[in-house]
Amino acid sequence: MSEILEINGPILRVKLPGARNGEQVRIGSIGLIGEIIGLEGDDAIVQAYESTESVRPGESVTALGHPLSVELGPGLLGRIFDGVQRPLIDIFKASGDHIGRGLETAALDRSKRWSFTPREDIGPQLHGGETLGDVPETETITQRILVPPDVRGELIELAPAGDYTLDDVIARVRLADGRERQLHLYQRWPVRTPRPYARRDHAVAPLLTGQRILDTFFPLLKGGKGAIPGPFGAGKTMTQHQIARWSNADIVLYVGCGERGNEMVDILESFPELTDPHTGRSLMERTLLVANTSNMPVVAREASIYVGVTMAEFFRDQGFDVVMVADSTSRWAEALREVGGRLGQMPVEEGYPAYLSSRLSAFYERAGRVETLNGERGSVTLIGAVSPPGGDFSEPVTSHTKDIVQTFWALSKELADARHYPAVDWNGSFAKDVQTAAHWWQEHVAKDWLVARGEALGLLAEEQELARIVNLVGPEALAPKQRWALEGAALIKDALLQQNATDPVDSYCSPEKQYALLAAVLRVYRKGQELIDLGEPVTQILTLPGLARLRRAKAAYGDKQLTELNGFVRETLDAMDAMRVEYERSSAT
């Protein structure tokens, strides 16, 4: 006999003998979904994923016998789910504009038929992770139907090619203990348990996002962990949207965790209209979304990132490169704090429970490039936004995250206020795997990539130094060469770092164009240095119209117009040479 004893917001105490920790429950006559998060004798502490309004003590609770799990199979792509993997469209059909409570909705469509083609070279001995066959889900993504990781045995029967629903049996397996197990086109997996793989492998290639400040200056590898901290309005969400749009990943998972409803709508309305620059297909075909917006129940927010990352791992296990962006991990951490507080756990820093840092690192550990159970390579790249209160990076979530990630894209309020976007602060950001990324760039784009990148960053560092002097004694104290260095740094910022996500041409920038712009800026800068060395005044060089046009080149020349871009650069350099000749002539007389 189960019975609710106490209701304290989303946390309930329930008399529920025999229940197990982590088990899913249905609460009260409405049937709210929840999870057992603690046991005290016969009492279970339950967190509800839905509002507990109108629930009363004495109502019953049913334990479902399994932990919070997701359905994995064809039908995930292009959809938007809530924090516990209920499709928002089905919720809409059931309860209209507002989200109803206690709704039963399966994650995957049971009525849809999928075209399944079995693999020929399979069996008779099967092991977890092996591919049974293929189901083309979208034009670009063909899902492999995998043997669930925990299944090993002898294949008794495999369905012939044909159309099947998710409930149809497509294979029967004799397990080691003699029992028979039926396999379907989908499987279930508990979200708090990482899905197994054969072994971890090295990350070898950069994730290319088409954003210059990310790819060229602070690269992240496929299978890496990245974070985007920044105060409100600095551009975390925009940057994550850009990554979701333009990354050279096979699958993109966007988890809106405690953020705005309209930001999810933005994706839902714009992605179907956009094409993936790598495949030419609609972006929505490779994207799936999880949304627990800020007005949805806090407790489901905690679950949402695990729901997201489990789906990411599932695609990784099929050999895909997956990117998951989570906006914002701070809201997830706050959900932990909220539940910890209601359970009376001792807070350590700013109200956060002591296990904050271990939970954070365990989450990010689910990123990585792996050899799958099937012997292939797949990866999950995790990129979390962090929303530090008051923009203070020393707060717990930001500082722990900083210790965990390999790439840290720090957004700055000053840059954002000046509308320098992406407001990634080159002083506060870091990327630990530049050398590995450099191999890729050198092989595919340009031999001197690493040197050029270093030169540009050097100029930005020099500018910072010089700005200090200017602020003490004024610009007149600088030597011409130093003043030109300030101009060079300004050119890097305007012509390279700044990249307007809403510009139709510059929103995505191919690696080749990224390098072309970098090289152009450096060549113009060096040519200017030569002129200065001869004695040409900085103010004179600044009258060159080519400089303003170089600042606009990113939006004036598309990825397919690099010849024109290089032609323009040539003209500018020629103009500088002409200036030099002119100067030499006039100073000779």
Added chain:
Amino acid sequence: MKELEFRTASAAQGGLLVMRRVGEIAFGDRVVVRDDKGRRRNGQVIKTSRDAVLVQVFEGTDDLDLNATWVRFLDQPFEMPVSPDLLGRIFNGVGAPRDGRPPLIASHSRNVNGASINPFARAYPREFIQTGISTIDGLNSLVRGQKLPIFSASGLPHNRLAAQIVRQARLLGEETNFAIVFAAMGISHDEARFFEEDFESSGVLGNVSMFINLADDPPIERLILPRTALTVAEYLAFDLDRHVLVVMTDMTYYAEALREVATAKGDVPARKGYPGYLYSDLAEIYERSGRIKQRHGSITLVPILSMPADDITHPIPDLTGYITEGQIVLDRALHNAGVYPPVNVSPSLSRLMKDGIGKDDTRDDHPRVAQQLFALYARAQEVRNLASIIGAEELSGRDRNYLDFAEQFDRRFVQQGEDEDRSIVETLNLAWELLSMFPYEALSRVSEADLNRYHHRAGEVA
């Protein structure tokens, strides 16, 4: 279960009342408390078990004689009656009339907590609202369905600005008639009267539904007031197809009331004593704005908050900024310099601007002009700082031009009359007057076509 009345209050403190042995009371249910003098107070169940029920009393628990306190559980959630007659009326936080007129005759009522809008049901807001204020329309445009707060501080003219927005807001090429929901929490009698008189003199009073809790009214009532007000806004927008403009002031007093109750409950504090759930609590309020696909109406939300000690990193403005779709920031230095409205454009932002402006909505050059003005003004602020260190005479000619620009920007673009209703074209033309202080080379955020078309020296240079 039927309505039940008990006299078993065992403790009362800080607006919370503990009831013993009242049976199985549902979480969130509405409660009516009757004190020894027969006065009624309103409450809500915020924790419940068979042994004890915790009730939050919106009018507070001061001078309750526990032995003579009767508590009735209404066996229903907190609801607000709705009908078209809501407009032109004044209510308190729990939705009772405050204008001396009889209660509404309503056929139905709505749960004031609402339910989360399904993101799938939302439509992206993109219709430009012209407020006639250059700093907003030109640089931080408001769109229909947006939540855009005003970050202010004590002594700054946020009320005048809000009233000006209410008077002037309209859609281009459409006869718009916003319904107004005005929610006041903890403001003074004078401030409330200012709004009332302004609504009256501009003839919109019949189109306003007011929810008022003044500085000397019970603070806990402020916790339910925005919810009651938004329930009405939702009804007007999504049942009656109205475009609703909700003005809420002052969210700081709301958050302080929340802290008061949280402290009484013993909730773990996060920053500055505010509970960790302040973010989610504010989001429940702010996220009720927006547009919905199959509905004609919309809710545009303009909350006003005062930043304690002018500090934008204080939890109230900070968490608000993390939820809303931008912010309009008022600045004391501008105010002291006599600039009205004292909008500091640099920390101000409208996130939904990008989809509501440009070629088909305002004018083709608008997005680039805005970016360019922001960039120049940011640079001009640096020069201002530099000038204050090394003296303006030490600046280069180029830098002195930035100083002039900043001055002109504040005096001509930011500054405008309280009754001055500038069209977006006027605002953009004014912007080009200022941009034309610079040579072509300094303007790389606008396109060459923009320069040739709008720069005042377009004919001369090239």
